[in-house]
Amino acid sequence: MPDPAPAKPRIAISACLMGEEVRYNGGHKQSRYCRGLLSDYFEFVPVCPEVAIGLGIPRQPIRLVGEASNPRALGTVDNRLDATAALAEYGREMAAKLDDVCGYIFMQKSPSCGVERVKVYREDGLPQFETGSGIYARVFCESRPSLPVEEEGRLCDPVLRENFIVRVYAYAAWQQLLAQGLSRHGLTDFHARYKYQLMASHPQQYKALGKLLGMATTASLEEVAAQYFSGLMQALKRPATRGTHANVLMHISGYLRHYLNPSDKEELRALILQYRDGIVPLVVPLTLLKHLFRLHPDRYIAQQVYLQPHPETLSLRNAI
Template sequence: MKIKVGISSCLLGHEVRYDGTHKHLRLATESLSRYFDFVAECPEVGIGMSIPRKPIRLIGNPEKPEAVAVHDESINYSKALTEYGENKAKQFHDLSGYIFMKNSPSCGLFRVKVYQENGYPSHTPGRGLYAKALTDAHPLLPVEESGRLCEPLLRENFVTRVFAYANWQDMLKQGLNTKAILDFHVRYKYTLMAHSPSKYAELGRMLADAGNHDVDALAERYFTELMTTLKSLASRKTHTNVLMHLQGYLKKKISSQEKQELAGIIDQYRTAQIPLIVPITLLRHHFNNHPDPYIHKQAYLQPYPDDLSLRNAI
């Protein structure tokens, strides 16, 4: 089954923007749609605004801005957009991610302009009201903006989080128990290490006496830390650390020449001569020839389907 992911309707090519146009995101329709079942929403249309329509913008306090019509600030859409987001958040309990339209006063996640009385935007940016209502209700949900997905590291990070979130939800459906949490942690051990070695160690300590804790409270705590950790971007340094750990499982299984080749490839990745997919592919080749039950469980070697090609550019 495909993973359900929310998305701003205009990013799927729907002509719902204020001027009757769209902002088609080909990454979504030509790549991610192979594995994501997109749930499209345009909150402005959802609250009854027409297509085309007068544009809106945010004004006032960036921490709690209001959405008003550009031509007449007495026409206020703040309550409608916020309530629409809160209602949708209740319906979207089965989503594993969300892609929002950048800069939108309803859907923008980051750097949305909030205009002041002098006619200029505040130095402190805001967040679209619909996006804020949704993210407040689902703070661990992987979310990203359309524009930021053009950056390879951010794109790969978002997709990694979506698949991790979906895998956790699948685990919950099968029945929550201490063993399931421990098995999940084993699966994501090296993924966590790539994002934050210190957090990986901290989560390991958290689970060391898992059997002595209430399973629901432990699961909530663990998942919160997991998703928070995965939001931080993995670096070449931390990836190299993981690659070298994985290399250690092969030291008694491959020849000296193969060890030398693998070490050289990992170092070429470390020094930014090649992308991550190259050492990953070589490691997978060796583990296919020399299977290891523990490594076979690791999500790190294939956190999402290969044909998304996300590690080709990082």
């Protein structure tokens, strides 16, 4: 099965999640999952925008105030403290500086780092119904729209967790492709390897991206590649469902039809349907498929990222 990506892709992360005592009260919000398990697979780059712009430790807390679509980051004790412009500028600066990261894990609910659902207050101090995004996170994400981002709290959801890690390794694989030198053959080969991963996330986008690559013979290769990558990351952002996974598994099992006897075919089909119906996790039919392809190798299937989009030892597909 294909190697999902280079060893230890770099991921930016809110520094408090790595156990750094950078919060307003001098504390941290260490994530055992990130600092523990994920640190074995990724090189983390800790960032605390509030400390970086000089707010200090400990410090007056800030909160979002005003219109939810365009709030200000003001001090909770003295609202003359306005960190909005500084946080936004630092977001633009880091989006340019962290050009080698393949993902970003933000601290949820933070007025600087929360990606969404951050509490916004009215001028009179009462909370609003509408929520917003942290100032730094919003500007950073707008500057790097294709970069995989996630909030630490959402990584507790096994489907969202697996989806984020899939996107990080896809991003890293793309950067590796660019580093090797972009070519039409390389781009076509990349798309072929991601066929079933794309089909699991967004079948329609897989077809659209294939049509886009057909333009590579007449349009600028760099322009087509940029559009392709943007479409790829947007497609992979949609989490695969049990239904789309089952559809992909059925497609892949078709490559074994000339090698399996009727009872083996039925066993494989039954496991795929059990997965679709929520009886067994994805790892069960996948394990059988991998075993069968070891017995009956297929060159095209062997290159498919879908079968191993991230290190098996992460056990991400044991829970979905």
